Amino acid sequence: MKKIKSIAAFTLALAMMAGMGACGKTDSDSDSKGGSANNAGGGSVEVDEDGIKTFTAFFAVPGNEVDKGNRVQEAIAKEIGARCEMKWLTGQTADEAVGIMIAGEEYPDFIDGSTGYSKLLDAGALIPLDEYWDDYPNIKNFYSEAEWNSVKVDGHVYIVPQFGNDYMYSTDCVHNDEAFWIQTRVLKWDNYPKIETLDEYFDLIERYLEANPTMEDGTPNIGYEILCDDWRYFCLENAPFFLDGYPNDGCCIVDRDTHKAIDYNTTPTAKRYFQKLNEEYKKGIIDPETFTMNYDTYISKLSTGRVCGMVDQHWDFNDAELAIKSQGLDDNTYVPVGVVIDKGIEEHYHSGSTLDVSNGVGITTSCKDIPGALKFMNDLLDPKILTLRNWGEKDVDYLVGDDGIFYRTDEMRSNANDQTYINANLCPYAYFPNYKGMDHDEINACNPSSQPSEFYESLPEPVKECFDAYGVQTYVQMTNKSGENAPWYPMWSYSNTFTADTDYGLAKVNMDEVKHEYLPKVVIADDFDAAWDEYMSVYNERCDIDCYLNALDTEIQRRIDVAEGNS
Amino acid sequence: MSKNVALAADGNAAALKAENKKSFWKQVKNQKTLILLSIPFVVYVIIFCYVPLVGWIMAFQNYKPAKGLLNSEFVGLDKFKRLFGVAPFPKNDVFLGVIRNTLAMGLINLVLGTVCAIAFAILLSEFRSRGGKKVIQTISYLPHFLSWVIVAGIVFDVLSMENGMLNKLLVGLGIVDKGVNWLAEPKYFWWIVAFTNLWKETGWNSIIYLAAITSINPDLYEAASIDGAGRLSRIWHITLPGLKPTILILLIMNVGNVLNAGFDIQYLLGNGLVQRYSQTIDIYVLKYGISQGDYSIGTAAGIFKSLVSIILIFLANRTAKAMGEEHLF
Known part of the structure; x- marks a missing residue:
């Protein structure tokens, strides 16, 4: 019996140790590289009874998760027929989070790997966006061709750097x-x-x-x-x-x-x-x-x-x-x-907006509906949706003056500083491509904190004094x-x-x-x-x-x- | 599960030893129910513990996830050489330090953990009031169910310089005149980890010893007290010898676990000032393998850890065998 007992115990002990070596994949065939094989027939992205698709995203930076049923998120979903559940970095570094995803070969639909971007590329986890983007002009025209060239790796664009694109001119108020x-x-x-x-x-x-x-x-x-x-x-x-x-x-x-x-x-x-x-x-x-x-x-x-x-x-x-x-x-x-x-x-x-070619949101090989995901990203750059993302809903989050200039009441301002309120009501889709500078109406700044009048008014008294x-x-x-x-x-x-x-x-x-x-x-x-x-x-x-x-x-x-x- | 098999096989133990090779098939026939019962578990172990070992190939490659195991370039023992900083790679003693930390913390945990668990189990078993015993037992288990994140938070609070319980106590008693920054001193780190482990696991670990004590024949105690043995000598001459087989088997198995000195607590409590004493092999694997994207070096470190663990188990088992004591194989 000693023998059997010992083999059993020994196996157990080995089992504990083998864990270390177990993170590698053992099967390297992957048909997802091209992506097209996966999205036949619309794929299997979750679609609710209103026909609204739900994508998933992970951004390897700290951030706040918006509540389910967030007001502006739902308003945008009604307009464009899709929403995205976003997860942020918690309790890990970006490299760890991305490294673990790569080891498991499971990704959300959208990802911004932050400092883990090069690892995602190494792992072949991102799809080349430029092969698909002809139908999605908002994405394709987000940067000039020269700028896209600097984003390219091995001749392809894998990510869209979200920031550093001033519409008209910079209106930064916050350092x-x-x-x-x-x-x-x-x-x-x-x-x-x-x-x-x-x-x-x-x-x-x-x-x-x-x-x-x-x-x-x-x-x-x-x-x-x-x-x-x-x-x-x-x-x-x-x-x-x-x-x-x-x-x-x-x-x-x-x-x-x-x-x-x-x-x-x-x-x-x-x-x-x-x-x-x-x-x-x-x-x-x-x-x-x-x-x-x-x-x-x-x-x-x-x-x-x-x-x-x-x-x-x-x-x-x-x-x-x-x-x-x-x-x-x-x-x-x-x-x-x-x-x-x-x-x-x-x-x-202080440095002006820069195109940071090492950070951006990409679509992963795990995405089951690449055209849908691209359409989602494209729609988020629509002028009307941009205003929804950056300012919120008209008459709820901001008011419009006779001259077309947006302004807010004190209550709206304090709401926009309240994390609980933000999570339930506002959804800027912060790590999807976004314009800085001016709004597309060319009257207002892209968001309240860049609107000079609005910005100054919303400052606490001591800061104004300072x-x-x-x-x-x-x-x-x-x-x-x-x-x-x-x-x-x-x-x-x-x-x-x-x-x-x-x-x-x-x-x-x-x-x-x-x-x-x-x-x-x-x-x-x-x-x-x-x-x-x-x-x-x-x-x-x-x-x-x-x-x-x-x-x-x-x-x-x-x-x-x-x-x-x-x- | 394997334990069940082992226990079930207990019955024909003596017979089994005497059998020779010829009757092997006869034995199989005799025990076919047992063997059938164990098959699912053997399959489980093969799938989840042996198949993943294929990944060890990574340690001998310059592994790139996009190329996969089949197409990555083989580099021989380069990754191991880099790990230990031997020529042609730049000198590097980080990994040696990491091994030292892991062994040290593992041994401290093993010794303190075993001794305290046994002592606690004996104290509990000597407890007269049934109700009081239950209450203490339950309270002592509770920390086991806390996650390390919460435990680390508690440790931070207790050791805090500003409002920490420990510093307040020491200052109040006049032992030190200014709060000690416990977590900034490398020399304290191993002990902080050890005591945290003790606090969390002593109650839990004592369960198995407590069970072993219950199975000691009460007649022995009775006989001893008739012979005039006091409480202490009963513990010394009956309880402890009765526990010896359990203690040895657990020790041997735990020796193999010494290198699993932990990850969570060191990771959560560590900081730049103490990193030279706080990093364990697991943290090293996370840092270089996952965070820095060098999966190969992470695997190499993991293999090294497994090898050392196996060697330790064999050594412990040999020693026990040589001493004529209970052993695993």
């Missing part, structure tokens, strides 16, 4: 990018001083904290937070290139004269920036828990309104700001300041005018496509790993110089920086050639 953010109450307390340098920024927060250790209700104020959770640790690590006056290329500084990539991690500015953080940490200005908290903790800390400042992308803490507003803590929302390391450097925090003090009307104007983008911008759309099986990709993985561990160490170190030296020696030993920079140099040159028409 939806990265900056040093600071609460209006802090600026107000010091009579709206001009903040230009990193030292001035922290000096103000220090003085404010000393004078106001707690909020009105007694909650202790926190001077500065640094989010360091997984891929979001850009809040800690990428400020050095901004401080040097360069735009957000993400993975490097590009020298404006030599067009060579420079590693921003080892510049003198980087050292000064981290030394400053180290000083502030020791002074207790930076939250001691900052490096152990995850994204959820960060958002909940910010939502209390007790955090004076931080570096972040606006889209990353938007949820927290909505929460602050909904508690009526209007004094505690944030405005961006364009901080540099030394006076006289021109900052470049803007008035600085003589600006929008968040965007708080930083320098963006100017023309360089032809290579943004380089992150290239580095996002790296995978660990190339040498330069591995170099980046190693850089991230070393920085993830050592940068927090450097900030909390008792002896900054020793910690910095240790970091630098590990960094240089573990990471093949030259290989990494060479790859970037090649891409910069390629992009310049494309822009000049030499390729």
Whole structure:
């Protein structure tokens, strides 16, 4: 019996271990590549009794799921005969979520893989849109032919980058990018001083904290937070290139004269920036828990309104700001300041709309009704539907003045700031292709937050006061005018496509790993110089920086050639 | 399921051992009902545990999902070399560190988990009031049913510098004068994981020992007390020896599981500051295999893990056998 018992137990044990190797597919035949084989007879997309199709989508970015039966979603469905259930990233990174889908070979109809896009391409998960799009002019004409060419991979278009298409001209009012953010109450307390340098920024927060250790209700104020959770640790690590006056290329500084990539991690500015953080940490200005908290903790800390400042992308803490507003803590929302390391450097925090060729929504090989899906995407770009998506329903979400200009009542405005209301009533289909700039009526801006009159009116009083003090009307104007983008911008759309099986990709993985561990160490170190030296020696030993920079140099040159028409 | 088969076969154990090869078919005939009954489970194991092993080929390829297993390029042992950072690949000790963490956390869990579960089971079995015993048992099981995400949330709260229970207690008692940032110190990480595991699983793990204690013949206790044995010596001379076979079998099986030191808790509690001590093999596989898109290196790491686990099981079994104790095979 011992034998039988042992075999059984051994098998069990093996079974547990085999799990690891089991994620690969064992059967590699797939007839879905062309897609056409699957959609004969309209396919099997779910169709309800009203004849409305329901597609599925996954966007590998954080977002809010709209409720079932969302009012505007149903209104759009009635118009175009289709709706889409959208899922967003929760509790995973984009790469994990996409990696797992690829391993299982099951995809939703629409997907935006975010940083996982190159993996989707590698896996052959996306259908070439340009083979089908002749019947769908709204999609085909969404970009110019030259722009589509830059989106193409191996001669085909697999995704539609959703953003970066201004109709007529840009009407951005919100700086939806990265900056040093600071609460209006802090600026107000010091009579709206001009903040230009990193030292001035922290000096103000220090003085404010000393004078106001707690909020009105007694909650202790926190001077500065640094989010360091997984891929979001850009809040800690990428400020050095901004401080040097360069735009957000993400993975490097590009020298404006030599067009060579420079590693921003080892510049003198980087050292000064981290030394400053180290000083502030020791002074207790930076939250001691900052490096152990995850994204959820960060958002909940910010939502209390007790955090004076931080570096972040606006889209990353938007949820927290909505929460602050909904508690009526209007004094505690944030405005961006364009901080540099030394006076006289021109900052470049804001960049104009760019066509980001590494992000976009595509249709997957799992989609059973490709023409239907394309029609859906095409219909969403119809002027009438665009207004529904961006403004909502007439007379419910906005009113129309005699001159054709859209405006909202105070109630409509506060509704549009209330997450619960948004989930039940509004449906911008945010990650489907959308125009920015002007609405197609050419009178209004594409959405309320870009409509100058509407935007200013909907601001909380303290923000209006702050803007008035600085003589600006929008968040965007708080930083320098963006100017023309360089032809290579943004380089992150290239580095996002790296995978660990190339040498330069591995170099980046190693850089991230070393920085993830050592940068927090450097900030909390008792002896900054020793910690910095240790970091630098590990960094240089573990990471093949030259290989990494060479790859970037090649891409910069390629992009310049494309822009000049030499390729 | 296999357990049932094993138990059912128990009856003819002695006979079975004495049989020789000739009578193999006779045996099959005798046990045909049992064999028929076990077929579905054997098929299950083959389909879900052995067939997927085909995927191990990936570790020897530069696997690309679009090309599939059949068309990906074979690279021999390159992925393993890269994993360990041996020539011609750049030196890299990340994976070695990962193995150390996995082994360390696995062993701490194994030792602490076993000892505490046994101690807890004995304490419970000595409990006089039936009602009190039931209540304690139920309460101690409960954490087992919480998901790790919730447990991690609780741990965060308890260890928080600002309002954490633990820091408040320590400061209140005057042991430290300022809250300790527990999760930022690499040296604490393994122990935080170990104690979290203990809190969550001790009650659950004690069930099997409790069951084993119940099956010890009560006459033995009676005889011992007549001979003048006190409570402690009854535990030492009767309960523990009675538990020995159970303990050994579970230990051997768990040794094979040492490398499954966990994923959830390390993943949820880890951060950049402690990553060198928090990453386990499973996290490594997720990070490099799934997130970075290098499925081959992920599979290579997985294979390595399986091999080490098998070796550990054989070693443990050998040791038990050599000591003349209960063993698996």
